[in-house]
Amino acid sequence: xxxxxxxxxxxxxxxxxxxxxxxxxxxxxxxxxxxxxxxxxxxxxxxxxxxxxxxxxxxxxxxxxxxxxxxxxxxxxxxxxxxxxxxxxxxxxxxxxxxxxxxxxxxxxxxxxxxxxxxxxxxxxxxxxxxxxxxxxxxxxxxxxxxxxxxxxxxxxxxxxxxxxxxxxxxxxxxxxxxxxxxxxxxxxxxxxxxxxxxxxxxxxxxxxxxxxxxxxxxxxxxxxxxxxxxxxxxxxxxxxxxxxxxxxxxxxxxxxxxxxxxxxxxxxxxxxxxxxxxxxxxxxxxxxxxxxxxxxxxxxxxxxxxxxxxxxxxxxxxxxxx
Numbered sequence: 442x443x444x445x446x447x448x449x450x451x452x453x454x455x456x457x458x459x460x461x462x463x464x465x466x467x468x469x470x471x472x473x474x475x476x477x478x479x480x481x482x483x484x485x486x487x488x489x490x491x492x493x494x495x496x497x498x499x500x501x502x503x504x505x506x507x508x509x510x511x512x513x514x515x516x517x518x519x520x521x522x523x524x525x526x527x528x529x530x531x532x533x534x535x536x537x538x539x540x541x542x543x544x545x546x547x548x549x550x551x552x553x554x555x556x557x558x559x560x561x562x563x564x565x566x567x568x569x570x571x572x573x574x575x576x577x578x579x580x581x582x583x584x585x586x587x588x589x590x591x592x593x594x595x596x597x598x599x600x601x602x603x604x605x606x607x608x609x610x611x612x613x614x615x616x617x618x619x620x621x622x623x624x625x626x627x628x629x630x631x632x633x634x635x636x637x638x639x640x641x642x643x644x645x646x647x648x649x650x651x652x653x654x655x656x657x658x659x660x661x662x663x664x665x666x667x668x669x670x671x672x673x674x675x676x677x678x679x680x681x682x683x684x685x686x687x688x689x690x691x692x693x694x695x696x697x698x699x700x701x702x703x704x705x706x707x708x709x710x711x712x713x714x715x716x717x718x719x720x721x722x723x724x725x726x727x728x729x730x731x732x733x734x735x736x737x738x739x740x741x742x743x744x745x746x747x748x749x750x751x752x753x754x755x756x757x758x759x760x761x762x763x764x
Contacts, residue, residue: 605639606650608657616661621672627699633661634703666708669700673715680722 533540615629637658644651676690704712 602643602648602650605636606643606654608636608654608661613657613661616665621668621697621700627697630665630699630703633658633665634706637662637707662707666704666711669704670711670715672697673700674718677715677719677722680726 612629612632615625616633619626619629621627636654640651640655640658644655673694676694679690701712701715704715
């Protein structure tokens with residue numbers, strides 16, 4: 442590389458003596474800038490580093506190897522850059538419509554994205570509200586779970602209490618309308634007796650629900666007692682008919698022995714009335730039978746009286762001894 446040439450021009454009007462005189466009197470002040478090696482700010486190490494970095498460049502190495510003039514090479518590179526720049530400008534001009542369309546599309550996308558941002562912000566607010574609602578629902582769910590466990594713990598006892606206290610419509614209709622001789626009436630009477638006893642037991646425990654069914658049970662009990670009383674008294678009165686085999690209605694009453702147990706447990710006065718009526722009727726029947734029996738015995742006794750000609754003795758049927 443050639444060293445740069447420094448040209449110092451002296452004014453033409455000045456002669457050599459004047460110049461020399463000026464130099465002698467006042468040295469020439471030259472502003473060399475970065476080339477002033479007498480300046481304190483000039484650091485040779487930095488220049489060496491800069492030169493070394495340029496020498497490491499691949500293009501510079503290639504140019505140095507081939508012996509290309511760097512000035513000419515730089516002009517060539519600058520010319521190529523200008524050509525590329527002009528070609529790029531032409532391409533931009535050629536694609537100006539597409540670029541404008543792309544700009545419009547980008548603007549539209551920005552608008553859509555802005556709307557989406559607003560929607561997402563609104564959705565985020567909704568999610569925050571939903572999150573608070575979910576938290577509230579979770580708290581309510583915990584409370585309901587506790588209530589459910591408490592209800593399950595008392596469900597068995599409460600269900601038994603309700604089953605025993607509830608009076609079904611089938612029981613009411615059967616007790617009121619069905620004849621006492623039907624099997625359904627007997628079954629419902631057993632159920633009614635169970636409910637009456639259970640209500641009595643719960644009344645001692647001061648269960649408030651007993652008051653709701655007490656009136657219905659009392660009415661059903663009165664109706665059942667009335668029907669049973671009429672039925673049993675009719676059976677007892679049938680014993681009094683003459684020439685009646687009382688054993689047949691007695692055996693029939695054995696099928697309904699629970700009727701008397703029900704009366705004895707719930708209406709003792711009626712049970713006592715039926716018992717007294719039965720005892721009185723059977724006493725009269727047995728009395729009439731015994732009177733008839735004794736009268737017949739007396740007739741037999743007086744009709745067959747032994748006379749003096751009748752043999753009073755027993756035939757000796759024992760074997761006699763041959764000897």
